[in-house]
Amino acid sequence: MYLFLLITLGLFAIGDILGIATKAKLSSVFVALMLFLVGFLTGIIPADIIDQANLTGIGKMSTAFVVFNMGTSVNLSEMKKEWKVVVMSLLAMAVTMLSILIISPFIGIQAALVSIPIVNGGIVATQIMTEAALTKGYAIAAALGTIVFAVQKFVGTIPASRCGLSEAKLLVEDYRLNKSKGIDLMNSEVALSATTEKTKKVPFYSKYEKYFTGYVTLGVVALFAYIASLIGNITGISLSIWCLILGMTVNQLGFVPPKILDKGKSSGLFMVATFCTLIPSLAKISISDLMSLSIQTAAIFAAALIGCYLTLYLLPTWKFIGSKNLAIGIAMSQLLGFPATFLIVNEVATAVTETEEEKDYVVKKLTPAFVVSGFVSVTTISILIAGIFAKFV
Numbered sequence: 001m002y003l004f005l006l007i008t009l010g011l012f013a014i015g016d017i018l019g020i021a022t023k024a025k026l027s028s029v030f031v032a033l034m035l036f037l038v039g040f041l042t043g044i045i046p047a048d049i050i051d052q053a054n055l056t057g058i059g060k061m062s063t064a065f066v067v068f069n070m071g072t073s074v075n076l077s078e079m080k081k082e083w084k085v086v087v088m089s090l091l092a093m094a095v096t097m098l099s100i101l102i103i104s105p106f107i108g109i110q111a112a113l114v115s116i117p118i119v120n121g122g123i124v125a126t127q128i129m130t131e132a133a134l135t136k137g138y139a140i141a142a143a144l145g146t147i148v149f150a151v152q153k154f155v156g157t158i159p160a161s162r163c164g165l166s167e168a169k170l171l172v173e174d175y176r177l178n179k180s181k182g183i184d185l186m187n188s189e190v191a192l193s194a195t196t197e198k199t200k201k202v203p204f205y206s207k208y209e210k211y212f213t214g215y216v217t218l219g220v221v222a223l224f225a226y227i228a229s230l231i232g233n234i235t236g237i238s239l240s241i242w243c244l245i246l247g248m249t250v251n252q253l254g255f256v257p258p259k260i261l262d263k264g265k266s267s268g269l270f271m272v273a274t275f276c277t278l279i280p281s282l283a284k285i286s287i288s289d290l291m292s293l294s295i296q297t298a299a300i301f302a303a304a305l306i307g308c309y310l311t312l313y314l315l316p317t318w319k320f321i322g323s324k325n326l327a328i329g330i331a332m333s334q335l336l337g338f339p340a341t342f343l344i345v346n347e348v349a350t351a352v353t354e355t356e357e358e359k360d361y362v363v364k365k366l367t368p369a370f371v372v373s374g375f376v377s378v379t380t381i382s383i384l385i386a387g388i389f390a391k392f393v
Contacts, residue, residue, distance in 0.1 A: 004052040004053035007053075008055065011039075012028075012272060015029060015031035015032030016028045029153070030151060030153070032275075036279055040282055047280075048283075062271075062273035062274045063243075063277070065270045066123075068221050068244070069270070071249075073258050085373050088330045089331075089372075089381075091317065093382075095331070096304045096307060098307065100115060100304060108141070108296075113129075113392055115144060116389060117386035119148060121377060121386065127274055129142075130278055130281045132393045133145060140292075140293070143289070144297065149278070156332040156334075160328075160333065160341070163328040165348045168348045171365050171366070172362060203255075212256075214264045220256060224243065312331055313327060329370055333369075336374060337377075341370040341374040344370060345362075
């Protein structure tokens, strides 16, 4: 067991090391999943490594914990304030969904259904869809979903970075022009936000912060996971959907802290366990499947990118958000999610600015479009879509 634990966790560790060393230019998830795939194809790694590492059980229970944790991280007040970003993000997700459905006669309807929530989202949507596909006997569709998840950050990073860079240049020009006229945009916005912060009420979790220990946070999450399972059994609606709704609700009411598993210092374990649920789908791939899977993956992302470019860049729908660059950046955020979206914002801000004030202004302006849209798609709506689509696979 410990040998297979070492191999499993070691491959994820190698992915992280390379991701950090290349400053996220090389996706840590891609590296880890490709190492597993090569290991399975060559026979170096046994197909049942997750079972032999005793990770199957914790992997199954981890989804509810991770989704509830994601729910507690969603800031509904911020989304309400950035409602135009939310609407544009939902439009981009709908465009992506329609674009992939259009090519379903070419890639197969099961492949399309499995891939759509994954392109719209991240690890949780991938776990839900691959598990549904494996349960219903669609092993290749499940493998395709895992590969799509592995490469989506590569696909989204280039257009997101280029559009972010173009928008950052425009923001810097605007900032410098106003500065030359004696208008300090950054300081005026800080003053405005400071006046609105004074009326905030101290939430329940802040008053009793010392009680939210590691055991308490795990107990709280387990309680709501159980409640979600009961509601799911009664309603027939996916457990993950209820975990997300409950997490958002109790955090908005101030009962539990944001990112509650981070507070309990246990999110890392559950994220690893969730990733481990994807590994068995890779063990189903044979060398003869690689060509068809590559073609399907390329077709899916080509459809998504072309659909978003035509709808959000060439058509006047971009005017809703006020910028072609932001429209594409918002659309690509569904492929990236946090923290990749914030890393891109920080990277482009550093590249085009000369002072800390300019950088702060660019970051402040770009963050809502990139980060909020990532929370809308990856953290929230994609999970709801996956919960629905899983029933139709």
